[in-house]
Amino acid sequence: MSSLQLDRTFAALADPTRRAILSRLALGETSVKDLAMPFSMSAPAVTKHLKVLEHAGLIERSRSAQWRPCKLKAAPLKEANDWIEEYRRFWEQSFDRLDAYLQQIQAKDEKP
Amino acid sequence: MSSLQLDRTFAALADPTRRAILSRLALGETSVKDLAMPFSMSAPAVTKHLKVLEHAGLIERSRSAQWRPCKLKAAPLKEANDWIEEYRRFWEQSFDRLDAYLQQIQAKDEKP
DNA sequence: GCTATAATTCACCAACTGGTTAATTAACCA
């Protein structure tokens, strides 16, 4: 799990347009034009976003006539997920505390 | 789960120095100076990284004399984790295929 | 060969990032 790869993956995910593109690609392969449609954004802007995603290994591109369809590749997401998982105990810990607090409240309520 | 919050979290994680800071903070609260030590980087540069992390809600700061210790807050990591989890089936799917392939290889080996 | 469509490259721009050094603020200590 290279640090540079994580840099690229997280940077790619840090933009809402790119996250939306990925969620669209989760439904299946698509042309650049179809990807661009929901965004009020020029075609070159979308091309740039696709370059970032491709460079991060999050999509793969092919050729079909004048179309260059995009396909989701989720492998880098697994690496990102593995990195974040290392911190799971920290957010679960705080939920445990919240949980304990809520139970404490409830215990008080039950004593009339 | 706000999009802006995800933007900030992923952007904060996209830098290796900031990831290293988080992993140091996983060991416990620390001063800025101690955080800066392992990096060949000026104090103001570290302060800037801490600002990014704080703005993303990934750390919290307190006061103790002339020190301003940092503490890990993992809640935004849970949101990021939740977002990525939506794509789990995509990377597991490909591992399933790899798994099937490996089993197929093995099956061939077992037939002499 | 001509025209329409899909997508990219190019040149440009404003804003942001990640770093620097120098100056400043804040607290401790003697």
Next chain:
DNA sequence: TGGTTAATTAACCAGTTGGTGAATTATAGC
């Protein structure tokens, strides 16, 4: 009070990012 340490702010710089419009490339279809 004055000196030391911790940390931040300020001013600056080079490189990257996210967008634009105009020109270019590539392919389909008549």
